[in-house]
Amino acid sequence: MSALLTVTDLRAYYGQVQALHGLQFEMKEGSMTTLLGANGAGKTTTLRAICAMVRSTGSIQFAGTPLLGRSTEAIVKLGIAHVPQGRGTFTSMTVEENLQLGAITRKDKEIASDIERMYAHFPVLKQRHTQQAGTLSGGEQQMLAVARALMLRPRLMLLDEPSFGLAPLVVRDLFRILGKINREDKVSILVVEQNAQLALELADHAYVIETGRIVMSGTATDIASNEDIRKSYLGY
């Protein structure tokens, strides 16, 4: 498998404050990779940098195309869907409208059938398809956010803390579906998680970030089985 995403010497800044200090990693097509690390390590910033939502320097290559210098919407059009922390659904719009918005850049005629497919993945969304997204529960909103991202038919999906604020059972369910999507729809997934244990169960590759730098990388099984890493970085 070739590298889908190659990040080299990535530095990102919030105003005068530097948040990433020369980050370096890559991700294979079709893989599910997770970025781990403590609060404030720079995981979210990394995802935001990929989507041009924070000022950054260095190099990000997506399937051979450089991303830096492009606008957020142009990057999305290349096939990168981002599910931000706090879900980023359109709260004042209906579930169905949210799904349509996910496919807003697509020109093909299969949008309607894709919506049906999402309803198959997440049956609860079908029940609520005319409801305002803001009225959904936290778990339902997260599902909607993922479904909305999938409507892009992305090659790469960026997920920021999907488990945040959700009940454990809901999280299990969500990750099960994510795994299915990764396998069946061949969507590469880069997921940032606080819940390292859960993420490592599902992912095939993992990177550990500390204060804006990659400090460890390896297959998910290696990382998960390494007692030292678990204790010092992942805290479980």
Add this chain to the structure above:
Amino acid sequence: MSALQDSVTRAPAVAAVPKGNIALGYLTSTMVVILLFAVPLFAKNFVIFQMTIWLIYAIAILALNILTGGSGQFSLGQSAFYALGAYTSAILMEHFGVNYVLTLPVAGALCFAFGFLFGLPALRLSGIYLALATFALATAMPQILKLGVFEHWTGGVQGLVVTKPDAPFGLPISQDVWLYYFTLVISIVIYVFAVNLLKSRTGRAMMAIRDNEIAASAMGVNVSLYKTLAFGISAGTTGVAGGLGAIAVQFVAPDGYTIQLAIALFLGMVVGGVGWLPGSLVGSAFIVFVPNLAEEVSKGLSGAVFGAILIVVIFLVPHGSRQVAYKIQDIVRKIRK
């Protein structure tokens, strides 16, 4: 309502001003004050009169700044408070023979009460809705002043002529110079009061509301009290400016206090820099002198020239003169290092 909150989160209506940065340093302030005191030694009476008007509008802009920069509320209705203050002074002086100095506290107190009461229903409104409510107040005020019921006191559409005071104690200075010093002293008092207010517990409470109302109330700040208080203080200060304005211009009439005045004061605040009190002087200079400048360029298009100058200014310094002042401050600091 929440659409509005969305917009507030992405581009705050009022960019937070660090609390230490609302005023000038002692050295600069002293220099400015000395300069202001020295002006009449060099200037003609006409210029002194202009500068009096400039100071008066600066007080009114400062008042708006307390409201918007301090508590994050927005008002297009300041002309109403200004009018109320002006008429209070004028009526007291002309109908009741009250000394002009004494009319100002009355004007201030009346406007404070009025502003405080107006602030109560306004509590339920924010952003655009508050703008509309205050706007309504501004349009209503000239019409109320014209009402037949009040005509005996207000002079109706014809307005009231006010007598200009002489310098007291037989001071050998002209009326204009005296009024200038009188206004200057009041301006300084109000300015010092405003700076201390915003640095006090009350000011901190107001700014907490400005930055995040929900968080402020969670911290135990009495949001309603401080928001209405801000309205009251702002209105009271504007009222004092209005009273001074009536004395300086020697005339009050409904046509002098239309929405145009409220808009001018608002522009003065933006150009001066929201939340930066010394900017009120800059903003006031903008609304007093730039129209004259625009008129010099073209009579037929003076409105367009004014608009163009305004656009240039907000392009160069979207945060108003505050931005320039901070930049200078940075440079000075770097040089010192």
Add this chain to the structure above:
Amino acid sequence: MELFTNQVLAGIATGAIYACMALAVVMIYQAIDQLNFAQGEMAMFSTFLAWQMIQWGVPFWGAFALTLVISFAGGVMIERLLFKPLANAPILTHVAGFIALFAILNSVAGLTWDFTIKQFPSPFGSAPFLGSQLISTHQAGMIAVTLVLLLALYFFFQFTRIGLAMRAAAAQPESARLVGINTSWMVALGWGMASAIGAIAGMMIAPVVFLEPNMMGGVLIYGFAAAVLGGLSSPFGAVIGGFLVGIFENLAGTYIPGVGNELKLPIALALIITVLVVKPNGLFGRSVVKRV
């Protein structure tokens, strides 16, 4: 009773003016989340352009269509040149920008076409409508145009992808960018549409109030009031709000003793504020779940 009916009918006729303008207000609010204080002047300017073309011999509907195109382009251009560079400036700075735009348009129109009132032709004529002297065929036509416009807008926002994208960009710009919407152009598009709708409003209003540079000053206040009363997020609410304001204003002027007539605008505004205190999103505004 006849006076009452007459005043209600006259209120509906004037309300059509407010409704038309309120639609343009809602349009721009949808796009930029703000009230554009220069909107009335933009509409006035567009109407003058149409008038000028008619003077030059262009037939009414030709001038009408051309004006829409020019206004749309003008609106987009104003956004690109004036407000896009201010995208990161505080909202109050934008308001100052609107005021500047207001001053420029008013002043240029005054110099170009002077301040005497001008007759603007109505495509609907001005005969009594259905025998009623209170509503002319023009006013009936204006109500029809407003309703058609309302339907068109509803359809546009609910059933077209671009309408959906515009709503998304206005409501949550960052999320909108994340689904690939070019929010910056959506804003420009919103300006263009608002400007074109304003031009329609101007061309409908001018035959009633006569064309002159200050013609929209009063109308815009009522347009704002109507839009806010109906709910800024709802074109339907704006139109209803327009008619309500028109009717209420007339009734207040007729039936509130003493000050009713002299203070009818303040009374109307006070009523609207009372409504807002009770229903902060307006009568038909969508209330959205608030998240901390």
Add this chain to the structure above:
Amino acid sequence: MPRCLLRLPFAALLAATIALGGVSPSAAQKAYDPGASDTTIKIGNLMPYSGPASAYAIVGRIEQAYFRMVNDQGGINGRRIEFISYDDAYSPAKAVEQTRRLVERDEVLLVFSAMGTPSNAAIQKYLDAKKVPQLFAATGATRFGDPANFPWTMGWQPPYQTEGRVYAKYIMATKPDAKIAVLYQNDDLGKDLLKGLRDGLGAKAAMIVAEDSYEIGEPTIDSHVLRLKASGADVFISITTPKFAAQAIRTAARIEWRPLYVQTLVSASIGAVISVAGFDNAQGLVSAAYNKDAADPQWRDDPGMQRFHAFLDAYAPDVNRTDNSAVYGYGAAQCLVEVLRRAGDNLTRANIMKQAAALQGYAPDTLLPGITVDTSASDFHPIERLRMMRFSGDRWELFGEVIGGELDK
């Protein structure tokens, strides 16, 4: 100039000849106040070039052009006029500031034709204290003709109250049992004119069965007209500015209300109001006038109006000549030039006021036949007579005698 003199009454002709002929003896005793010199006369002026009242600024532009013409023709007694006109945006505070600039910085000899009641009222006291003439204030408020209290202030046009009295006289003479409905603009124009009307009706003021006021911010005044019609009145007095006047004329026609329709003179312009409202709708309208209407075909061969049009062609070709502000500015400027001419070389402020208060039977090109400028030491209302007229076809038809509505003090 000589052709113009032919139309003057004999006494005025004599006075003018003496004034003109008297230049050489008084040349020995030149006297100047600030603003006047051997070469120039500085005249100050305020106009709302910006803001909501900018429609009236046309008066300032015409006056500027008129003085340019006078300068091109050699000036006044060899002196050029320097006309300094500032924008006051119709704000009293700005008016005071600009007037002080005129008087203290530019040092004008006098302030001429400042526009509007609020601005003039705001500067009156200041100019009085400074003893600077406030000549021909461009407003019809009565307070600007009060020599006992304000000897430095003089208006020009007929006071609004005079006009109100003229209508009262006319109505009492032609319709003694009329029921009058009044629509008025809620400002000094409306209230003063209404007061004149009431005073003129005197004991019969109860003839007024309905009054309704509007604000200039209102988009339309249809509902007011409806309400007034409902009062059952058979006389309708419309005290309105052009936009609202045209709306009222059109609406009254549409709702088939055909009272005796009195339109006040501020909006009696054929070009700016009547033609816009539609000639059909305006048949039978009654108004009073002191100026000729620039769009009225009956003055096509009138020498005064021919001079007016020739002036516009040469000096203000882009101005809309049907706007009666143009006629107004021309007449007022011409009147000021006359005063300055008579002042000769004695260009002191006191002499200017003296000359301005000694105009008898003077008629600028634009005044209607029979109407003249008359002032005296106790009469600071230069024009106080009006003629009634009725709209018919495409023109105003004058009828009846010149009506004087001199205010009883």
